[in-house]
Amino acid sequence: MRIGEMVRRTGVSERLLRYYEEQGLLTPARLASGYRVYADSDVAAVRRIRTLLAAGLPTATIAQVLPCIRDDGTTLTPVCPELVAQLRRERGRITDAIKELQASQGILDTVIAAGPVGND
DNA sequence: GTTCTAACA
């Protein structure tokens, strides 16, 4: 199928579909015309990509993860053992990000508390 | 009408 049908079947925009390809997440074939040709399996692949993106993984990591993951339609299961270690590192990165955001929140709270409202 | 690449009020 060409990109138009992929848009209808995945709900993902053309722009994003091309971006996924640029990031190495999808590798559609090409017609002599230059038009992209997606495999039926790419529809499910996009669903996996979206799940991994929602998990906060960077596209570079997703590109590595996709080939080592099993998809039963509901759950994504890591197949390669080194993949689990990679995922744990990503989780740690998210933990650090949360801490930094909480630090920012704390500083803002201090500034807000010192303001006109609630400061008289 | 559909897709492509490149670029940005």
Added chain:
DNA sequence: TGTTAGCA
């Protein structure tokens, strides 16, 4: 990411 321009 959206959108738009200019092609094929």
